[in-house]
Amino acid sequence: MTRAPLPLLLDGDPGLDxxxxxxxxxxxxxxxEVLALTTVHGNVGLDRTTRNAGVILALAGEAGAGVRVYPxxxxxxxxxxxxxxAVxxxxxxxxxxxxxxxxPPEAEHAALLIIRTVRARPGEVTLVPTGPLTNVALAxxxxxxxxxxIREIVWMGGSTTQGNRTPAAEFNALADPHAAQIVFEAGVPLKMxxxxxxxxxIATPDxxxxxxxxxxxxxxxxxELLTFYAGVYQRRYxxxxGALHDPLAVAAALRPELLDWQAMNVQIETQEGRNLGRTVCDLYGVTEGPANAQVAVGVRDGAFFDWLLERIGRLE
Structure with a gap:
């Protein structure tokens, strides 16, 4: 039995990955079924992330025809x-x-587009944010x-362990921890x-x-983008x-079997200080708090990359 394509709203801050x-x-x-691209501050400013969304649609050629961009x-x-x-x-x-x-991008604000789309298709739409969660929280x-x-939110962000922008915090979580807190407390089915x-x-040289x-x-x-990224990762780590962070979130929405999952309680640190933006993941259930997210804890990266390669090969 063939499954119908999953309606997706792609929200992010492009950004090379x-x-x-x-x-x-x-x-x-x-x-x-990509319903729209919505853009947010993050890797670069909103004017650039919005322009970059249009560039990505142009790169996709016929596959991007009809998809609109909402800042x-x-x-x-x-x-x-x-x-x-710097990255x-x-x-x-x-x-x-x-x-x-x-x-040109549309005049309607991304948060309003999210609201309108979800209301029009109740229980159908998956949100895949790959940047700060500001738009989703506003909605x-x-x-x-x-x-x-909302059918599900699949977010690239956070970590059960270390950060990358600070020792404690991953960039997307640090860039708007209060928005992340709103989303994690909303009761929406959520994958992190x-x-x-x-x-x-990792996008290795081969x-x-x-x-x-x-x-x-x-x-x-x-x-070319991943070669630039590799230079950053070589110098920094x-x-x-470079790590394929955001493509893996798309896989988590469309091919969740490529990852291993663990249900857990996740809290977002919003207090100023060294731990601002930390995703506090209760791996062992020590708080006995209810699970509010399915958290990725492993990936079959070879199978994932083979899938990515085949799909990119379809484009112009």
């Missing part, structure tokens, strides 16, 4: 804004010869009635794909070479390639 993630979703029409929050709810331009480059997409967007605060109507899983899924060898524009751009 966001670009690979969104191309993966757009290249998977039998698995995903959202340009800052966190309460904390000062941070960016990750993603000043533009967010450090590749040469990229196409420009083929249409839930503006329209609390949508919480039981954090650093503890994504750092085990994998980058395989993307380049596809011979299409999308594969070449992905290879001594690793042989």
């Amino acid at each position: 966001d670009a690979v993630a969104w191309l993966l979703a757009l290249a998977s029409p039998e698995d995903a 959202g929050a340009d800052r966190p709810l309460l904390v000062p804004a941070v960016t990750a331009a 993603h480059g000043d533009s967010g997409l450090p590749a040469a010869g990229l196409p420009g967007p083929t249409r 839930l605060r503006l329209a609390p009635d949508i919480a039981p109507l 794909v954090g650093l503890n899983a994504t750092m085990g899924c 994998r980058v070479a395989a993307l380049r060898a596809l011979g299409n524009r999308a594969g070449a751009v992905c290879a 001594g690793m042989n390639g």
Whole structure:
């Protein structure tokens, strides 16, 4: 029996691994019905993340036709804004010869688009945020009635262990911890794909070479972006390639069997200090708090990359 494609709203701050993630979703029409791209502050400023969303749709060619871009929050709810331009480059997409967007972004705010879409398709829509959770939190605060109507939220963010922006906090969680707290307390079915899983899924030189060898524009751009990323990871972590953080969140939505999951209680640290933005994951149930998330604790990275390679190979 063939499953109907899963309706997805892709929310993020592209960003080079966001670009690979969104191309993966757009290249998977039998698995995903991409309803819209919504953009948020994060890796770079909102003006650039919004433009980059249009670039990604242009790169996707026919697969991106008809998908629209809705800009959202340009800052966190309460904390000062941070960016990750040192990781993603000043533009967010450090590749040469990229196409420009083929249409301007929509006027409707991303949070309002989320509300409208979820209400129109109750119980059907999965949100896949791969950046700070500001847009999703705003939607839930503006329209609390949508919480039981969301099929699932699959977030790339947090960690059961270490951070990457600070010793305690992963970037997407640190960039708006109060928004993350709202989302984790909303009672929506939630998957968290954090650093503890994504750092085990590396775009090694042979994998980058395989993307380049596809011979299409999308594969070449992905290879160029991931080569830039590899330089950052080599300098910062001594690793042989960049982690495929955001593409793994798309996999978690469409192919959850590629990951291992554990239900647990997750709390977000919102107090100023060294632990701001930490996702406090109760791995062993010591608090006896109810589980509010399915947390990725492992990944079959070979099978995941084979799937990613096949899908990117479909694009222009």
